[in-house]
Amino acid sequence: MIAASCSLLPFARTETAGEEPIPEDCLNGLLSATLTRKKPTGFVYRFTDRYQGEFWQTREILMLRVFRFSESYPELVDFDRDAVISNFGLGRQTSIILDTNVMVEIEGAYRTKQPHAKLTEAGIIHFARMVAKNAKYGVFISPAAAYQELPPARRAPVEVAFNRFVKYYLPKLGYDPDKVTSPFTGESVDLEKFAELPRDRQELRSVSYACLLAINVVHRIRHLAPTDKFNCYIDYCAEVLNLISLKEVFVARYVFSSEVGINELVRKRKVSLVNNFVKIKKSVAKNLPADEVIKRISLNGANDIALITTLDAVNNTRSQFIWEDAKHDAWLATSDEKLYEFCRACPSLSEQDGGKRLARGMELHAEITGTDYWKESAEILGRKLDERRGEIDQEMEMGPVLQAAFQIEALLADGTAEKFFENRLWRDRR
Known part of the structure; x- marks a missing residue:
């Protein structure tokens, strides 16, 4: 503050x-x-x-x-x-x-x-x-x-x-009387892998992690056109994950987009999303194999989305919801410049109203000329959501989503992930 x-x-x-x-x-x-x-x-x-x-x-x-x-x-x-x-x-x-x-x-x-x-x-x-x-x-x-x-x-x-x-x-701040103190020791500072997380934390991160793994793989299939990449990603979400998460759709749509005719607003969104969800520092990447780079990027991105979701959950001043008998106005403190730029360029990801978030995710950007990507990607998403209207109210199972995430990790390890997505090989394994 x-x-x-x-x-x-x-x-x-x-x-x-x-x-x-x-x-x-x-x-x-x-x-x-x-x-x-x-x-x-x-x-x-x-x-x-x-x-x-x-x-x-x-x-x-x-x-x-x-x-x-x-x-x-x-x-x-x-x-x-x-x-x-x-x-x-x-x-x-x-x-x-x-x-x-x-x-x-x-x-x-x-x-x-x-x-x-x-x-x-x-x-x-x-x-x-x-x-x-x-x-x-x-x-x-x-x-x-x-x-x-x-x-x-x-x-x-x-x-x-x-x-x-x-x-x-901050000596005047109160302490939790039930907190357990631990000695200040030198445990490993290595970042954790998704497979090493406890099951409950895996489930909390699984949707974003699986989606971001898919986005990173599809993004790297260089010969696919932007519309084909988006179509492939939406098919995977609907047919394998059995869900379409609007926050990750928003990320995918801008990451896959071309730079043909884009204006400053779209450019800022694309750059911030690419930097936060499909790139990593070169100093980190050079010490990791290619599959671990994508896994690290995807888990970091999933953690960022979880943080934004937490901010929305706590910040209930925009509704009648009361958290522990007190209204909260929640703010985020970070020194992560990439996260800040992402939040600044894409504030719509925080919308609690799903209809508003969907509208933002399907923006046509009619002012952009020289490409039909924005219109076609919105139509792809709209058609798929119409097809899945009967699935919306069903209880979501995390087991298949976790399995899908681990499957992509295995495909990345043996170098067949891009082929799996490009040819939609999941359809052959049903």
Whole structure:
């Protein structure tokens, strides 16, 4: 929670051996850090990075993003103190859900000799100060979703680090009297694989994970036209998974699209979705075999979708639903720039109204010329949904979805996944 009214913050700089000392007047005049708010990109931390003779090089360090979706506004809503006070006057609790990357950064800071410096660099100290400053107005932070995403071997050290952080920087926040403390040990920091998740967590992630595996495989079949890719994906969802999830359909439709004639809005959506759901950092990919890259991308994407779904579930200020006798206004705190850009470009994924989400997912983009993809993909989805009207109210079984996810993993391992989808070989195995 970072407020625009908090304009001047302390900044500490350590000199590196061999660097020319910065003149005192420059330090006083140019190195005071200023928290500014830039719409619509959120909060940035500006400071002068390096002094070289008479030349100053300036850069921006991105702070925590704290935001939520809005049904009445087409952009994300960035957090500020006015929102807290407004909620307090309306009898709402302001709940800030922490993304896993924030918790991991806190843990990583306590593994160093200078945790305060690391936490400051990450923007977490300033976040904590604003939470403390406004706690009297009913501000709460929730790490529960982050704990769910962490591998079991990571939860204990992350919890210990988070408790240390809260005890020192947020001493007035209450603790769960039933919590179990764990020693701060050095468990593995390796990311978990889907097959290693407990069964209940597999089921919670299975739909998004299976869908994103399919999207990643089909996306990589280079000689298929965009419409053919989308048609293949929809057939797989209907015939194998026995469901069509609108959030993943939205992802697939933009990922598969060509760039012919697209406008800036569509380009931003496509880029943000590709970056978040079918790409991974090169530094990570180079150490993994090709099948593990796709599995890692898909699980990360499934976790992001689960986080957004959690935000919607908690944020009930738009309905009459009451959560534990209190109305909540839920916000997400993350330092994941790809996730933020995805949420910013595609706010429709948060719509609680399925009809609105479907309408967004079937946008025709009639202003785009030179391609029939948008019209044809909307027609494909519409026809398939009409065919499946009788399936909508049936209880969904997770067993077949889990089996489908593991099947794609096996096909990726033996190098036959693309052939399986291109030729719709699932039809031969019925």
